[in-house]
Amino acid sequence: xxxxxxxxxxxxxxxxxxxxxxxxxxxxxxxxxxxxxxxxxxxxxxxxxxxxxxxxxxxxxxxxxxxxxxxxxxxxxxxxxxxxxxxxxxxxxxxxxxxxxxxxxxxxxxxxxxxxxxxxxxxxxxxxxxxxxxxxxxxxxxxxxxxxxxxxxxxxxxxxxxxxxxxxxxxxxxxxxxxxxxxxxxxxxxxxxxxxxxxxxxxxxxxxxxxxxxxxxxxxxxxxxxxxxxxxxxxxxxxxxxxxxxxxxxxxxxxxxxxxxxxxxxxxxxxxxxxxxxxxxxx
Amino acid sequence: xxxxxxxxxxxxxxxxxxxxxxxxxxxxxxxxxxxxxxxxxxxxxxxxxxxxxxxxxxxxxxxxxxxxxxxxxxxxxxxxxxxxxxxxxxxxxxxxxxxxxxxxxxxxxxxxxxxxxxxxxxxxxxxxxxxxxxxxxxxxxxxxxxxxxxxxxxxxxxxxxxxxxxxxxxxx
Numbered sequence: 001x002x003x004x005x006x007x008x009x010x011x012x013x014x015x016x017x018x019x020x021x022x023x024x025x026x027x028x029x030x031x032x033x034x035x036x037x038x039x040x041x042x043x044x045x046x047x048x049x050x051x052x053x054x055x056x057x058x059x060x061x062x063x064x065x066x067x068x069x070x071x072x073x074x075x076x077x078x079x080x081x082x083x084x085x086x087x088x089x090x091x092x093x094x095x096x097x098x099x100x101x102x103x104x105x106x107x108x109x110x111x112x113x114x115x116x117x118x119x120x121x122x123x124x125x126x127x128x129x130x131x132x133x134x135x136x137x138x139x140x141x142x143x144x145x146x147x148x149x150x151x152x153x154x155x156x157x158x159x160x161x162x163x164x165x166x167x168x169x170x171x172x173x174x175x176x177x178x179x180x181x182x183x184x185x186x187x188x189x190x191x192x193x194x195x196x197x198x199x200x201x202x203x204x205x206x207x208x209x210x211x212x213x214x215x216x217x218x219x220x221x222x223x224x225x226x227x228x229x230x231x232x233x234x235x236x237x238x239x240x241x242x243x244x245x246x247x248x249x250x251x252x253x254x255x256x257x258x259x260x261x262x263x264x265x266x267x268x269x270x271x272x273x274x275x276x277x278x279x280x281x282x283x
Numbered sequence: 284x285x286x287x288x289x290x291x292x293x294x295x296x297x298x299x300x301x302x303x304x305x306x307x308x309x310x311x312x313x314x315x316x317x318x319x320x321x322x323x324x325x326x327x328x329x330x331x332x333x334x335x336x337x338x339x340x341x342x343x344x345x346x347x348x349x350x351x352x353x354x355x356x357x358x359x360x361x362x363x364x365x366x367x368x369x370x371x372x373x374x375x376x377x378x379x380x381x382x383x384x385x386x387x388x389x390x391x392x393x394x395x396x397x398x399x400x401x402x403x404x405x406x407x408x409x410x411x412x413x414x415x416x417x418x419x420x421x422x423x424x425x426x427x428x429x430x431x432x433x434x435x436x437x438x439x440x441x442x443x444x445x446x447x448x449x450x451x452x453x454x455x
Contacts, residue, residue: 017339
């Protein structure tokens with residue numbers, strides 16, 4: 001092959017290869033490809049170590065240098081704790097009453113969903129999306145579409161699974177959608193990410209009562225996210241002069257910039273809607 | 284061989300920076316795509332075929348953590364590498380001022396490319412106002428800091444070639 005021919009053939013070949021890669025996994029990215037698994041397998045241990053070092057440095061910073069106003073914060077927290085204790089007692093009473101009623105009505109006691117703790121290994125490399133990589137995968141029982149939570153609230157859902165790692169789409173991403181409702185008024189909507197540390201509760205009707213500070217809870221519709229999980233707090237409500245819906249901005253309950261550990265909700269993935277033919281056959 | 288190992292380490296370093304260090308320390312607006320800088324450095328100073336292959340590999344690497352359906356980053360990087368290698372003879376891309384303009388333009392192309400892909404896939408994306416602000420900031424920061432990083436890579440190349448020449452002369 002002459003050098004002149006090679007000059008053209010190689011760029012054309014690389015360009016065609018890049019084009020063909022687009023269609024290679026266009027339909028499904030459920031399982032990580034061989035290349036993805038290889039890259040994650042090699043880089044994840046290093047990322048974990050680096051993340052550990054950053055976390056350690058952060059802990060030292062928070063522990064020793066970031067103590068300004070600690071006494072004030074301590075007093076406020078003590079006061080809050082007292083209030084919470086009172087509130088907890090009331091809830092405990094309500095829970096006991098609920099249990100008695102359930103027993104009376106012969107309701108099946110719900111089994112708590114098992115949770116799998118996982119550590120964050122890395123974040124999205126491009127900066128245009130809101131995804132994380134966690135250190136639990138198929139071998140640990142993680143499958144596609146499982147919900148990921150933290151002690152503070154809802155984090156996201158699994159969108160790709162490798163042998164030992166999984167990719168999680170955060171609720172902050174524009175591609176994420178969570179069916180949710182306002183706790184006080186029960187107004188329903190779909191929570192979508194805005195790409196930054198803020199979400200938008202879409203399709204809340206204008207006449208619904210939504211106030212700043214209201215809690216937003218997952219509805220459990222769709223089967224991916226468990227019902228009753230705290231998603232966030234209403235930060236801003238805008239009712240325009242026209243339109244069917246109001247704009248409800250929600251601040252997520254989870255502080256994503258300080259997120260280090262998450263928990264995967266180990267429950268069977270939502271069932272795909274069955275075809276009419278197959279339903280008939282089952283009948 | 285030394286060049287290959289060095290660039291492998293630089294790529295790994297850039298990947299770690301983008302996946303671990305950036306989210307921990309930097310605001311999203313101040314992030315520079317280090318892979319883009321590597322792609323452009325290769326396109327300016329190496330053969331076109333080498334630059335294109337590196338762009339393809341870096342694109343695949345970038346694609347690992349993303350929620351996109353289909354690998355689009357290889358195409359974006361290959362297109363940018365092709366553009367850079369075609370323009371390097373016609374424009375004065377060794378001038379830092381031109382480099383700044385070109386890097387900013389490439390950052391802009393990358394952002395618009397990602398947004399177009401999401402629109403084509405009918406996927407959800409960040410709010411327009413936030414996206415435009417992010418794009419503007421990243422373009423400016425890339426244009427300002429990118430040439431410095433390119434200068435660093437040039438120095439590394441010069442050091443490597445001087446080191447190779449010295450070793451060969453010693454062997455002789």
